Amino acid sequence: MSSLQLPPGLYAITDPGLLPEAVLGQGVAAAVAGGARVVQYRDKTADAATRRRRGGLVLAACRAGGALCIINDDPALAAELGADGVHLGRDDDDIEAARRLLGPGRLVGLSCYNEPQRARAAAAAGADYVGIGSVWPSATKPAAVRAPLALLGELAATLPIPVVAIGGINRDNAEATVAAGAHAVAVIRDLFEDPDPRSAAQVLSAACERGRAQIK
Helix, strand or coil, X not given: CCCCCCCCEEEEECCCCCCCHHHHHHHHHHHHHCCCCEEEECCCCCCHHHHXXXXXXXXXXXXXXXXXXXXXXXXXXXXXXXXXXEXXXXXXXXXXXXXXXHCCCXXXXXXXXCCHHHHHHHHHCCCCEEEECCCCCCXXXXXXXXXXXXXXXXXXXXXXXXXXXXXXXXXXXXXXXXHCCCCXXXXXXXXXXXXXXXXXXXXXXXXXXXXXXCCC
């Protein structure tokens, strides 16, 4: 596990369709100013040089605003940029390989979908957090498997590492998601489809705070 801690609250994820490169840094800076504690650079289609350039824009905005920067799928790019960590999916490098590239001071997260055994194995293998979802119906991944709030709560109560909820989370359900046990909520569309991502992030962050207050 990393010596770095994943902060609670709003975990923003970029989307090249919602944040083209011309406004990528500006959009991320606005989300961070509104309360996003973590930003994941996610881009499934760009070539390596473009991902390196865009990842640098996200990292610079995070550094300026005091947020953590996570790179999706690519431990080598995370290491090259000096990002704060990497998030791995089902078909990416394993946790141990990512840790060897990044060292002990960076975060390694793993998508565990609706699979409790995968989440427990990730924790045992040294992951710093797991992503669980889709918690709600997702416009980004409409065919994604569903992970109900009950499963989210069960894992949050039994795992030794934070659980990040993902999938369809918005300003209407973020509070309930955190109250169910999510350490953080990952948001794409409800944040970056808004013409004012700073305002959206403020509302989402406040919802997370209310949710945390319910479980203290």
